[in-house]
Amino acid sequence: MISKTVGSVEEALKGVKDGMTFMFGGFGLCGIPENAINELVRIEIKDLTCISNNAGVDDFGLGLLLHKRQVNKMISSYVGENDEFERQMLSGELDVELTPQGTLAEKCRAAQAGFPAFYTPAGYGTEVAEGKETREFNGKMYVLEEAFKADFAFVKAWKGDEAGNLIFKGTARNFNPCMCGAAKITVAEVEELLPAGALDPNEIHVPGIFVNRIFQGKDYEKRIEQRTVRQRS
Numbered sequence: 302m303i304s305k306t307v308g309s310v311e312e313a314l315k316g317v318k319d320g321m322t323f324m325f326g327g328f329g330l331c332g333i334p335e336n337a338i339n340e341l342v343r344i345e346i347k348d349l350t351c352i353s354n355n356a357g358v359d360d361f362g363l364g365l366l367l368h369k370r371q372v373n374k375m376i377s378s379y380v381g382e383n384d385e386f387e388r389q390m391l392s393g394e395l396d397v398e399l400t401p402q403g404t405l406a407e408k409c410r411a412a413q414a415g416f417p418a419f420y421t422p423a424g425y426g427t428e429v430a431e432g433k434e435t436r437e438f439n440g441k442m443y444v445l446e447e448a449f450k451a452d453f454a455f456v457k458a459w460k461g462d463e464a465g466n467l468i469f470k471g472t473a474r475n476f477n478p479c480m481c482g483a484a485k486i487t488v489a490e491v492e493e494l495l496p497a498g499a500l501d502p503n504e505i506h507v508p509g510i511f512v513n514r515i516f517q518g519k520d521y522e523k524r525i526e527q528r529t530v531r532q533r534s
Contacts, residue, residue: 335518335522
């Protein structure tokens with residue numbers, strides 16, 4: 302069996318260059334590839350186009366890349382809780398392409414499946430549709446959206462094996478699965494890396510065919526983006 306395992310995050314990120322387009326799994330701070338992001342910050346790679354549902358918070362995750370001005374363009378669904386993201390967007394320092402959340406997910410899935418484009422009703426009649434082909438189907442207007450073209454996809458899973466098979470835990474099963482195989486190279490970091498065959502085939506969410514490199518991450522903080530508690534009565 303072919304092993305997709307690499308020994309370190311440094312080896313997993315071999316080949317990354319300035320000016321590339323990266324996908325990052327996760328939603329807010331849930332299921333983000335913390336080790337890969339921290340390594341990209343460390344090596345100070347720049348002029349990046351980042352595809353992610355949002356950019357988390359200022360001092361953690363993708364917010365660290367924004368803070369160091371390593372990102373030229375963000376393709377996201379919303380600004381979220383990141384004040385620096387909002388500031389750079391409003392000041393014109395950062396090119397931001399806001400994309401409906403379902404469309405963003407489908408653009409990932411289309412790339413994963415090898416489809417060049419698809420039609421969606423989301424965004425018709427708004428700024429989202431400007432400059433794009435539109436077409437009517439059964440009396441309803443649709444917008445043609447092209448699949449993403451990314452150099453690397455960075456995802457984070459709960460468990461994985463040497464063959465690249467992945468299991469996600471809880472709501473970390475968000476944008477991670479649809480980004481696997483949606484770029485030229487998919488890098489998966491996992492909390493627990495097991496020998497091939499150790500995972501129950503019925504529990505696998507993403508088969509290893511969609512993963513190029515896998516490594517066991519470490520020192521996960523797993524922050525909560527915004528904690529809200531009920532006052533004691």
